[in-house]
Amino acid sequence: MSKEEKVPFETIVFSGVTFKVKNRHQAHEIISNLTDFNNQNIYNVFEDTWRFPDYEKNPVFLLAEDDVQMDILEMEFSTDEYPDIFILGFIFKKDLTVNKLISAYDTDNSPALIVLGKTTTINITLFGSVHYLGGGLQCDVLLGEYNHGELFVKGDVSAWLIYADDMNMHFEGFNNVQAVINAGRPDISICSRLTDTDGSIILIENYFPSTHKLSDIVADSYLEHDEVYDRETLVSDYYDTVFKxxxxxxxxxxxxxxxxxxxxxxxxxxxxxxxxxxxxxxxxSLFCNYEDTDYSFVHFEYDNKQYSQISATIVNGFNIRMRGLWCIDTQEIMLLLEYLYDDESTKYQWMNDETAEGIEFYSIKHAIITAFEVLNKDYEESDEEEYEEEYEEDADEEFSLEEFSSQFGAYKIPEDLVKLCDFQSQYGEETFSECFYLHSIDKTGLKTWSEDEAFYDSFIEFARANGSGSSYAYWLVDSDLNKCPIVVFGDEGGIHVVAENTQKLISLLTYDTEISVDHDKAYFYKDEDYYEESENINEFRDWAKKTFNLSVIETDEDADAITNEAKKIYGKKLNDFLTKFDIETYDEEDM
Structure with a gap:
């Protein structure tokens, strides 16, 4: 535990509310015992990560001990009056009522919102930290965005719309929720109280599938089409024109x-x-797999009755099946939401007819409609085969060693990187280490850092580093790239040394976890609760062992050892270099 920090002053006014100012140790006494639905502690204010960093000056928590009512709560890190403080979190011991909007600061980093009482507002949008609402939530719309955030809500939730876009959101129970929408994979989970075989009540947390499309419940004027992901999304200015x-x-x-x-x-x-x-x-029968979901339509006979069934099964580790059955003989409809074992047998289920109320049955109806839309499309086999052939040809053209090598100019591409190219060509992009792939990159991204030719000609980008757009590059400190360190360019800031050479980077890739890049540091963090193996990680690890005699990286600490060694050698040199181009730098540790 770190030395106790001083509190710069006793109170502060934020958004019209007077808060008490607390340091980490004082906040620890209040929030250290808060747990998730598996009785695991949520907060460790001394962890020194992007959530609770210890490198900022004057880090504080703001505490409200009584009920609070305010107009808007936008959780910034400081105030105009006190620009030198760094707010780690807002703690409300009792009820919080906000007339218009509760908002986190940024998708990458934000103070944490911690409410022990009930939270009431119209709109709430959270990201950038781990947030906790301990006494339930009442709102119109709750949005959770980006994988730097997470939310735990205990108590009942009443909302018209809960919308998750790549952010995990955990709920104890839905009291009155109209719509749940996961923009991608199921990121929303809810606890269910089930009866065990011995009659005892057990609490089970499960991922919860979408119940609607945005256009089913959101006003059309607030919607647009995302061409990149081919899906409905909110208009870009909804925050200012609606939420605020x-x-x-x-x-x-x-x-x-x-x-x-x-x-x-x-x-x-x-x-x-x-x-x-x-x-x-x-x-x-009809069958189609689309975006990690199996859709099917079948006729069958059961117990001397004829049935037709439309179903959707979310695969890729979620094992959630939703199906609607039409009994031709009795003209009855049965809806089922099932959570499955890996062998597709049922762990537990919700079952009722089409008149049943409840969010579970909305999810089934939404899945059935989606399955029908997918299955009802006309698939011409010849056209599909032609498309697949064209796609394969395009993929081959998109990544060839010849084209990849062209970005290296007069520099000889390292032999170790050539071997990695061959492996990727055989197994595919992003299949052997989370979000990583080699590809051709021009100087456009580098020029956003500095238009000075002396800067952008000092790096060769060669690979995507994570899912948010960061990239790996050689820093050209030597004419031999085998003697050049590898740095990471953060998609939203931060340039950091990662590895001494190509083999060290390949060793980091065996950890199968994308790199996290903040303004002040880059690091590897694996959350075992959410980790999913890359498809070809075992083949990659075997290849790395056979080709380079590299051992598998198995812990965050193993990864830190490689990055810290590179920092010792090149960290200060890189900072000195970046300073010449007025690029913000941070003191490197262990140099």
Whole structure:
């Protein structure tokens, strides 16, 4: 535990509210016992990571001991009156009521929001830290964004819309939630109280699938189409035009859609349409895998009755199946939400007819509609094969050693990197170490740091480093690239030494975890609760051992040892170099 920090002053006014100023040790006494739904502690204020760094001057927590009501809470790190403090978190011991908006500071980094009582607001958007709401939440819209954030909510939640875009959000229970939307994979989880075989009640936390599309519940004027991800998204200025004004995104005139009125007739029409496709194609079933979900339509007989079924199963480790069954003989509809074992047998399930209320049955209806849309598309096998061939040709053209080598100019590409190129060509991009792949990169990104030719000609970028757009580059301190260190350029700031040479980087890649890049440092962190092995990581580790006799990196500390050794040799030199071009630097540790 670090030496206790001094408190610069006793109180501070933030957004019209007077807070007590506390140091880490004082905050630790209040929040150290807060736990997730597996009884694991959430906060360690002494951890010295991007959440609670110890390199900032005057780090403090702001504490409100009584109920608080305010207009807007935008959790900035400092104030105009006190620009030299660094706010690590806002702690509310009792209820927090905010008339318009609660907002974190930035997707990468933000003070933590910690409320022990009930939280009430219209709009709340969180990211950039681990946030905790301990007494329930009432709002119109809750947004969680980006993988630098996480949220835990205990108590009941009442909301029109909960929307997650690559941020994990954990809930104890939904009291009155209309719509849950995961922009990508299921990032939202909810606890369920189930009866065990001995009759005891157990609490199980499960990922929860989407219940709607944004356009089912959000006003059309606040929506646009994301061409990159081919999906609905909120307009870019929603924060200023809606959230800060205390307005709502919700369009209540869409009740017919978000309440799934008329679902029975729509489901029967879906069954008929897909049945006609079966008769036309002379098949017994329809099947399609799209974006890590298996969609299917089948006819079958059970207990002397004929059934038709539309289903969607989220695979890739989630094992969540949603299906609707139409009994042709009785004309009854049955909806099922199932959580499966790896062998696809059922762990537990929710089951009822199409009139059942509850968020679980909205998720089934949404999955059925999506499955129908996917399965009802006309797939011409010849066109699909032609597309796949064209795609493979494009992929081959996109990454060839000849084209890749061209960015190295007069420098000879290191033989170790050539071997890595060969491995990637065989197994594919992003398949052997999380988010990493070699590719051709021009100088455009480097020039955003400095237009000085002496700067951008001192680096050769050659690989994507993480999912947010950071890149790896050789720093040209020698004419032989084998003697040049590798640095990482952060997509939102920070240039840091990572490895002494190519082999050291390959060794880091065996950890199968993308690098995290902050303004002040770069590091590798693996959360075992959410870690998913890359498809070809075992082949890559075997290759690294056979080719270079490299041992597998197994811990954060092993990765730190490699990066710290590179910092000792090159860290100060890099900082001195960057300073010449007015690029902000930070003191490197262990130099």
């Amino acid at each position: 004004k205390g307005d709502s995104l919700i369009d209540h005139s869409k009740e017919e859609r978000y309440s799934y009125n008329g679902f029975r007739d729509a489901f029967i029409d879906m069954i008929q349409t897909l049945s006609d496709k079966l008769e036309t194609e002379n098949e017994e």
